[in-house]
Amino acid sequence: MGFQHGLSGLNAASKNLDVVGQNIANSSTIGFKSSRTEFSALVAAAAAGGSNSGMGVTASSSQQFSQGVITPSSNPLDVAINGNGFFCVQTTKGDIGYTRMGNFQLNSAGDLVTANGEKVLVKKLDANGNPLDGAPEGINLSSKGIPAKATTTISASINLDARTAAGTSRAASGTSLQAYDSLGIKHGVSMYFEKDPANANTWFIYDGLDDPSAQPTPIVRTPLATVSFDANGEINQVTALGTGVTQLTDPIGFSFAFTPDPATGATTPLQISVNLNDVTQYGNAFNVSKLSQDGYEAGTFVGINVAEDGSLMASYSNGVTRAEARLAMATFINPQGLMPTSNGNWLETRESGQPTQRTAGIGGAGSIVGSALEESNVDLTAELVAMMTAQRYYQANAQTIKTQDQAFSTITNLR
Template identity: 40%
Template sequence: MGFQQGLSGLNASSKNLDVIGNNVANAGTFGAKSSRAEFADMYAAAMNGTGANNIGIGVNLAAVAQQFTQGNITTTENPLDLAINGAGFFQVADVARDPNAAPNTAPTMDGPPMYTRNGQFKVNRNGYIENNQKQVLLGYVADANGVIAPQQARPIQLPTAGINPQATTGIDLEFNLDSRSAITVPATGGINFNDPTTFNNATSVTLFDAMGQDVAVTYYFQKTAANTWDVYATANGNSLMTNGAGDAMPVATINYPPTSGGNPTAGGGGSIAYYMGGGGTSLDGRIPIDVPATVRPDGSSTLPIAGIQLNMGNSTQYGTTFGVTDLTQNGFAAGQLVGVSIDNSGVIMARFSNGQSRPAGQIELATFRNPQGLQPLGGNIWAATYASGDPTVSTPGSGNMGVLQAGALEESNVDLTAELVNMITAQRAYQANAQTIRTQDQVLQTLVSLR
């Protein structure tokens, strides 16, 4: 039986060296996981045998077990390089590529999702995030407003077509008017926008029409009495409100509480009266503003912007210098995609040339009850099997899912030093098994030589 044991030992040592060699070869492969050859002894025994002194007949390879321990994370300069710190796999899928399909047609998944720890992703010509095997990354897709809702994982596409313009609908203007300022109403009344002695302070904001064209709106603050200020507004130099003679008229009058100078809509004698849209008194500090079509300095015409809500309820009148502490509006011009960033929860933020940022999607991860049951397909890809169980999917950082680190990659978890030591051990085991065959041959030679 010595030949049997020795031969099985040689086969086992050879396979062990194959596994070690594969580990060493993938020591520099991002997302690769090491494997371990696991062996079992063999015995020959009759069914229901009761012998207690059976001699083994060798060894066989019981399994090649994958080791899904965490690899080191190394940083890169590519924002689409992703590393999972913790449990989970990226989900990718092959897609059916129809050469006759219209541009930007959503791809059709060709088969079930597959799984990888290699986060080397890129953007293809259609804006989809894919790996080096041309498999697209799966996750939740954001709608046109950037809202992400949990759904069936689909290929994630970046908004490479850009972002459409949005007309301004709201303005928040927070400022302080100096209560020590002198009354600046000219003797003839009204205001002269070219004469700074006819108003106390001014500030400007850029609005946008439905075509994304910018409209420069300037607000002028004129003190007309103690605690009372008229607010005028111009768009590209033209007053928003005029009388029958074409003279500029205020769009609002602010009365500050005489004893506090604080919020004009919080009571105490304060109020904001507005004159556009039928006029009235604001209860929350918001007044309606309509900007008519105007001509910009370059000669182009802008579209009218109606229904803007100007919020001046947080303004104050204290005995300190004039200052604007907040001036925001919600319109913007059209913009092109200039970059992306991915946070640790997998949300992909698209940055546009107009300064806007909007979620483009969220990456979904998958975990398995028995990851060692996954079937390796090559190319850093695994497939689910009956042994692995069905995947459990969720967003990064939720439950037992790991978190993502953008601009980083997970290195192979192969311990090169340990593998080289294992290689020496396997080589010695191979030599020892060869020696058992040589010894058995010598024993048989001795028996054949008997006279």
């Protein structure tokens, strides 16, 4: 039996050296997870009444999914997972692979791929930024553009000077901004405030100034609406609506029809809601702290960054940044049961269980770190020590075979 013991020991030691060599070889591989050798004794069961006898050892390896060091990079498409989970990719064979290797890039066709050319899978989003139902799929950014969006909402944060005397020209309390029609063409939208001579807490809102000198007909504007404030300077309500103007209660404001130049071919009129929730009347100078609108012109794709939840935040030439999709992430009940393949991927097996689709940072999934990569979790110093130990182990098992052979020779040489 001594030969069997030594032979099994040599096989186990060789397996151990293979595992150590694999770890050392991949100590610089992004997202690589090390393995360790696990030894088990082999025992032969004897017949009834006898005693069991050892037959040697067997060795197997198990993957260690401990966290690797996360290192910042200058590539905005580099991503790392801090915690549990895997990115989903479509392998060259068409399988769904799972990887921790996050050095992504765009190929010549504009597809988001891994460094090995495999498509990165994402979850498409609805208008509210929530993932749509359905299986993850690849994304192409080569023809990504963003169409023009007509202005639908204007939000104002303005203080009207409570000290303004009745009869003061509305030109002293006016502002304007650029709104967009359905083709992305800019149009000026103005808003002027004139104090009601009969009520100190009421102001008329106009969309322009009067022009008595205009020919052939002088321009005399009528108020779009009337806004009132309480004794504390907080907005109270909007009333006395003009023609075609409707009242808003949540938020406080009004909606009106804006007609752009019909010669442009844009949709006309535009229905624009004006949010006045943040308009106040205090004893401070007239001040516009914020005036914004939600329209924009068409834009072309400029670049992309990755948010903490895995959202692909695309930037466009018109200054808009929005989430185009979200990186698909999966977790497994038993990640050690995954089958490793080439290109830093793992495949689902019966032992791993089926993948659960996750959003980064939710439900046990790790968070996404953009412009960073997860290094291999191999401890090179520990592996070098393990290699020396494995070498001694191999030599010792070889020595048992040599010693057994010498003993066997002594017996055969007896006369």
